[in-house]
Amino acid sequence: MTDERATLPSREPVIRIIPMPQDTNPNGDIFGGWIMSQVDLAGSVVAVQRIKGRMAxxxxxxxxxxxxxxxxxxxxxxxxxxxxxxxxxxxxxxxxAERRMIGEFTRELVKVTEAEFTYVAIDDVGRPRPIPNAAE
Ligand SMILES: CC(C)(COP(=O)(O)OP(=O)(O)OC[C@H]1O[C@@H](n2cnc3c(N)ncnc32)[C@H](O)[C@@H]1OP(=O)(O)O)[C@@H](O)C(=O)NCCC(=O)NCCS
Structure with a gap:
């Protein structure tokens, strides 16, 4: 596998968060479902700016x-x-992940996850509706 150490993208992150002990799996690492949830939330924040309304x-x-x-x-x-x-x-x-909050102040930066999520614009009764034009 390639070295996943990286520099942060120059644009702003959608969300930033520090996982807590209650977010761990039995190994003591952060539970994958917690990470998936954060990624879905971040994707929703990006999507809703274009979908402008209810979506799933x-x-x-x-x-x-x-x-x-x-x-x-x-x-x-x-x-x-x-x-x-x-x-x-x-x-x-x-x-x-910036691993700077525990142990020594290492400033180690690691790309931990990559994903693609698809969102659908839906109407009041949950049926797909057209995505508005970008300029709207
Ligand atoms: C989202 C939902 C309304 C779509 O209904 P549907 O009957 O599948 O609608 P369609 O088949 O017309 O597809 C709608 C769009 O979704 C896309 N889509 C459907 N299934 C997909 C899949 N498995 N992967 C990627 N895209 C998919 C279609 O390509 C279409 O996109 P387009 O119009 O840009 O071409 C319906 O599947 C649903 O309610 N799912 C549950 C959503 C949910 O509970 N999510 C978790 C909580 S937010």
Missing amino acids: TVAVDSFVFKKPVYVGDLVSVYGNIIRVGKTSLTVYLEVF
């Missing part, structure tokens, strides 16, 4: 846990829209 997550197109996340890491999720369809769009998400 329809698919996790890909999700790769590249490195573990630890209690006290500073976790940053970055996202951008990579596809816009008729009623759905896909968001590419990257998660980085």
Whole structure:
């Protein structure tokens, strides 16, 4: 596997969060479901700015846990829209962990996760509706 140490993207993260002990799995690392939840939330924040209204997550197109996340890491999720369809769009998400909150102040930065989520714009009764034009 390639070296996942990286520099943070120059744009702002969608969310930043520090996982707590209650977010761990039996190994003591951060539970993958917690990470998936944060990534879905971040993807929703990106998607709703284009969908402008009610929407639902329809698919996790890909999700790769590249490195573990630890209690006290500073976790940053970055996202951008990579596809816009008729009623759905896909968001590419990257998660980085700065391992600076535990032990020695190492400033180690690791890319821990990459994912793609698809969201559907829905109407009041949950049926797909067209995504508004970007300019609207
Ligand atoms: C989202 C939902 C309304 C879509 O309904 P549907 O009958 O599948 O709608 P369609 O088949 O017309 O597909 C709608 C869009 O979703 C896309 N889509 C559907 N299934 C997909 C899948 N498995 N992967 C990727 N995209 C998918 C379609 O390609 C279409 O996109 P487009 O209009 O841009 O081409 C319905 O599947 C649903 O309610 N799912 C549950 C959502 C949910 O509970 N999410 C978790 C909590 S948010």
